[in-house]
Amino acid sequence: MERTLVLVRHGQSEWNLKNLFTGWKDPDLTEKGVSEAIAAGNKLNEMGMKFDVAFTSELTRAQRTCQMILDGVGQSDLTTIRDLALNERDYGDLAGLNKDDARKKWGEEQVHIWRRSYDIPPPGGESLKDTAARTLPYFITDILPRVMAGQNVLVAAHGNSLRSLVMVLDRLSREEILNVNIATGVPTVYKLNVDTTIASKEIIDL
Known part of the structure; x- marks a missing residue:
């Protein structure tokens, strides 16, 4: 029995393009982001991938990416479950700010600590540890059981919510997780063993 989990970060968003901290803000995809999502769906379709269920966040960029991937594999009407547990990390007071402007205001080192440390959150926001505290319980209770039951599961979410899953x-x-970056629109296909360890992992080249 195959146990397949596919993780995909949303395609490029308008705020990715503008170099802004996004977090729980809800900008849409750019034209490039749409192209990335379509390419991901087409590639998974070429691989013969079909899904039993899809999960995504409550943010538009992830939802649209999820839908375009499902369209690409010929499963436009597949059951899709949305939950804020998969939302991007909340950047708090940094949300909406240009990353270069933030560095000028607080200094390069401080902004780097907020962005890359595991457990130091930006003002009013979440650290990666905080993000994991909401994504992992949801993964364990809602997503992983379906994978372990032999379903093919798609998760279309965000850089940091997915990093928290990849860490586990x-x-x-x-x-080690601090050096992991997840590219927009690029699927990662996991095959899991019966004990939830990884049988194989493939980052799909688009």
């Missing part, structure tokens, strides 16, 4: 799936340390 790949058994990465707090230091």
Whole structure:
């Protein structure tokens, strides 16, 4: 029995393009982001991938990416479950700010700490540890059981919500996860063993 989990970060958003901290703000995809999502769906279709269920966040950029992938594999009407547990990390007071402007205001080192440390949140926002505190329980109770039951599961979400899942799936340390970046629109296909360890992992080249 195959146990397949596909993780995809949303395609490029309007605020990605503008170099803004996004978090729980809800900008749409750019034309490039749409192209990335379509390409991901087409590639998964070429691989013969079909899904039993899809999960996404409550943010537009992830929902649209999810739908375009499902369109690409010929499953436009597949059951899709939306939950804020999969939302991007909340950047708090940084949300909506240009990243370069933030560096000028607080300094390069401080902004780097907020962005890349595991457990130091920006003012009013979430650290990666905080993000994991809401994504992992949801993953364990709602997503993983379907994978382990032999379903093919798609999760279209965000850079940091997915990084928190990758940290657990790949058994990465707090230091190792800081160097992990997830590209927009690029699917990662996991095959899991019966004990939830990884049988194989493939980052799909678009």
